[in-house]
Amino acid sequence: MSYGGSWLPSSKIFRDESKLQIDYVPRNLPHREEQIRRLRDYFRPFLMNPGSIFVRVILLGGVGTGKTAVARRFGEDIDGLRARGGAVIRFSYVNCHAHRTLFSIMQKMGRDLGLSIPRRGFSREELMHLLWNHLRSSNEYLVAAIDEADYLARTRDGEALYDLTRISEVVGDKLHRAGFIFIFRDLSFLVTLDRSIQSTLQHNIIKFHPYTASQLVDILWMRVEEGAVYESAVDDTVMEMIGELVGYDKGGPGDARLALELLYRAGKYAEEEGRDVILPEDVRKAYSDVVPIPRDVLANLRLGEKLLLLALTRLLQRKKFVSKVPMGLLELEYNEVCEEFGVKPRRHTTVWEYVRNLHRMGVISAEKSRRGQRGRTTLVGLSAVPLQTLERELIKMIKEDIRRGLS
Numbered sequence: 001m002s003y004g005g006s007w008l009p010s011s012k013i014f015r016d017e018s019k020l021q022i023d024y025v026p027r028n029l030p031h032r033e034e035q036i037r038r039l040r041d042y043f044r045p046f047l048m049n050p051g052s053i054f055v056r057v058i059l060l061g062g063v064g065t066g067k068t069a070v071a072r073r074f075g076e077d078i079d080g081l082r083a084r085g086g087a088v089i090r091f092s093y094v095n096c097h098a099h100r101t102l103f104s105i106m107q108k109m110g111r112d113l114g115l116s117i118p119r120r121g122f123s124r125e126e127l128m129h130l131l132w133n134h135l136r137s138s139n140e141y142l143v144a145a146i147d148e149a150d151y152l153a154r155t156r157d158g159e160a161l162y163d164l165t166r167i168s169e170v171v172g173d174k175l176h177r178a179g180f181i182f183i184f185r186d187l188s189f190l191v192t193l194d195r196s197i198q199s200t201l202q203h204n205i206i207k208f209h210p211y212t213a214s215q216l217v218d219i220l221w222m223r224v225e226e227g228a229v230y231e232s233a234v235d236d237t238v239m240e241m242i243g244e245l246v247g248y249d250k251g252g253p254g255d256a257r258l259a260l261e262l263l264y265r266a267g268k269y270a271e272e273e274g275r276d277v278i279l280p281e282d283v284r285k286a287y288s289d290v291v292p293i294p295r296d297v298l299a300n301l302r303l304g305e306k307l308l309l310l311a312l313t314r315l316l317q318r319k320k321f322v323s324k325v326p327m328g329l330l331e332l333e334y335n336e337v338c339e340e341f342g343v344k345p346r347r348h349t350t351v352w353e354y355v356r357n358l359h360r361m362g363v364i365s366a367e368k369s370r371r372g373q374r375g376r377t378t379l380v381g382l383s384a385v386p387l388q389t390l391e392r393e394l395i396k397m398i399k400e401d402i403r404r405g406l407s
């Protein structure tokens with residue numbers, strides 16, 4: 001029997017569910033025309049006359065404002081483009097939560113170029129040369145989007161950013177074979193960079209503002225038009241309700257990811273009840289069980305980090321009256337969680353590393369306690385709510401990681 005056969009009950013709500021998943025790159029991005037136009041303008045000379053200039057652009061804005069979507073849309077549009085003299089433009093997308101060191105970033109770029117880069121035995125300079133030589137010999141030019149760059153800026157490998165911003169210098173080539181799009185949520189890292197680089201970057205910032213309710217409604221309808229949901233399954237009331245809940249001008253976060261997730265979950269509830277339309281009550285239900293941390297952030301966590309986060313989620317639920325817990329307690333809970341899932345708990349230093357990583361990703365808070373009787377300890381907290389939903393989601397993901405043998 002073939003998959004996707006007619007024995008599968010077909011949905012009366014979703015035409016194509018994959019168009020609401022996180023890795024879907026929308027064809028149209030309403031209210032981001034200006035950002036896309038500016039991105040094209042910055043890269044035009046590079047695309048017209050490859051190698052002529054070194055392009056470094058920053059996309060800057062809060063959660064769910066369309067930075068990743070814009071970068072990927074632009075990337076898909078230029079990938080494979082043939083420029084003057086037979087040169088070919090290639091695009092690579094790198095997420096720094098998944099690729100956390102310069103080495104790993106270069107590996108990903110290499111892979112996207114069809115190059116296999118060995119796991120060990122190369123210094124970062126050698127890797128850069130390897131990549132560069134490949135570009136040179138195949139007459140290719142690379143545009144790379146470095147997403148979640150905030151994470152990189154906060155790590156010990158923060159220099160990685162510095163090296164990327166002056167890669168042509170590092171490899172000593174007059175031709176600029178690579179251009180970069182750096183994606184940031186905030187710009188505090190800028191001050192850590194060299195003055196001259198600071199000023200170059202400051203002139204190349206494209207800002208993304210949170211979406212208003214009516215902009216979100218346009219985005220939702222566009223996704224319906226692109227074939228995610230049957231047009232007959234939604235109406236203005238439902239769309240506007242989501243807009244009201246999420247729109248920046250209505251006191252919401254202005255996050256398109258949240259708006260789309262609400263549509264998706266509301267659709268699931270309608271489906272469960274066998275209806276062919278989404279009702280306001282579905283949206284209300286959906287709103288009460290949105291996972292408080294973006295799904296793509298969770299997806300990039302290592303198993304150990306998920307276990308630690310689960311431990312924190314449980315502790316905070318039990319200790320109803322505190323918002324932060326001491327590190328020692330968290331570690332004990334972490335050990336228990338590991339036991340529950342049959343995973344060998346890691347040593348203290350590694351657990352610390354988990355806390356540091358989660359903190360850098362902005363998932364948890366970690367601060368030194370005030371000097372008290374018991375000396376200073378680190379207090380770890382989580383502002384995300386609701387915790388039960390997070391707990392449920394983490395357990396699902398942890399089981400899946402274990403099933404797939406990930407660590």
Ligand SMILES: Nc1ncnc2c1ncn2[C@@H]1O[C@H](COP(=O)(O)OP(=O)(O)OP(=O)(O)O)[C@@H](O)[C@H]1O
Nearest residue numbers: 029030032062063064065066067068069219256257
């Ligand atoms: N203007 C838009 N039109 C259509 N879809 C959009 C638009 N802006 C964002 N989206 C969708 O909303 C979701 C979130 O957008 P995106 O991932 O680009 O946000 P982001 O700015 O990168 O957020 P974060 O900082 O959290 O990574 C994605 O599914 C994306 O496809």
Ligand SMILES: [Mg+2]
Nearest residue numbers: 067068069147
């Ligand atoms: Mg993003």
